[in-house]
Amino acid sequence: MSEVCVKICGLGTEATLDAALEAGADLVGFVHFPRSPRHVTLEQGRDLARRARGRAERVVLLVDPDDALLAAAIDALDPDLIQLHGKESPQRLAEIRARTGRPVMKAVGIATAGDLAVLPDYASVADRLLLDAKPPPGADLPGGNGRSFDWDILRDAVLPAGTMLSGGLDAGNVGLALARTGLSAVDVSSGVELRPGEKDPVRIAAFVAAARRRA
Template sequence: MAVQIKICGIREDRALEAVIEAKADFGGFIFHQSSPRNLTISEASRLTALAEDRIQRVGLMVNPNDDFLCELAAHASLDAVQLQGSESPERVGQIRELLGVRAWKAIAVASREDILRAEAYADTADFILFDAKTPPGALPGGMGLRFDWNLLKGLDVGLPWGLAGGLNADNVAEAIRLTRTPLVDVCSGTEAAPGIKDVDKIAAFCKAAREA
């Protein structure tokens, strides 16, 4: 099967159209106030409506509370939620039930022990995303950092999974060949500046991933 592609950090109509034109499988929308890619619920409502039936929509959140989740669900349509914080397996299950969409759990990786943490989510998450562990106090993703991809060799955590962290058009083919990842997720590697997508980088990334 061809590798699936997720482009995260979409904030503009122009970027969304470029992601769809490049035939990515998932578009990512970030809800985290500290991020330069943060969306308001009003912005998300418009973008997710524009994306409906054209690309699968994934909302990235960090330890969201129920009030926010209910407000978001009332105004914006998502196909999956990506939980990027310290959510426990039990909390992931609660959020999946509350929103009625697929739950992705991001695992911050610096060692093999981090990867093995994914097994705890086998009963409550639908998908695991292995991302690079960022420094304490930094954003939980979107910083262009990568981890040792060799840690994923021979991986079997009992769930579908994907790779994020430091990917770009120049290294995504190597990442796919080395890890055999079913999905690649990119954010900063398709930007001209934090929060500003580059149409050419989006097209180049998707082409490189498809041809790997």
């Protein structure tokens, strides 16, 4: 059985980044989206990404970025992967991938089985898919809301290798989530926080350990 791939997203300090790296996270995510409590400036992201270079895959999370923001984020963070968490179309994903020369991961909000219908189109152009709980009506954030969706929706779904599960995960339920979905990659943000935007090194270590303990 292959080891579970773990991404810790929304990191904003050297201490919590180091905690994620020391816990063995495979991917570390930096959010550049001003409305998010996990937002980091491009200068902050530059320093954190440099610190993580060669130790984990570095991910910059952007929401419906225009070409100027893409260029600035690439210049600052030199990310290994671009995570797109807005309403980007498959065509836009293809443009971003071609323009930047970087792999892209598309986050797709899931609430019902019907939401899976768009996955083949995104899978044809994205290097990874991330299945997150669809935000509640009126939510300010497209993700990181601490909500989960019905994992049984995925039971009979045919998903690309490397598809990541997100939304409402924490150390207490990640093992069950992996067992129920059959996936082998997970992404967590709010589930390892003391409060929105404040990561907890203890919870980070517990989450990675719990994900890797799956049966």
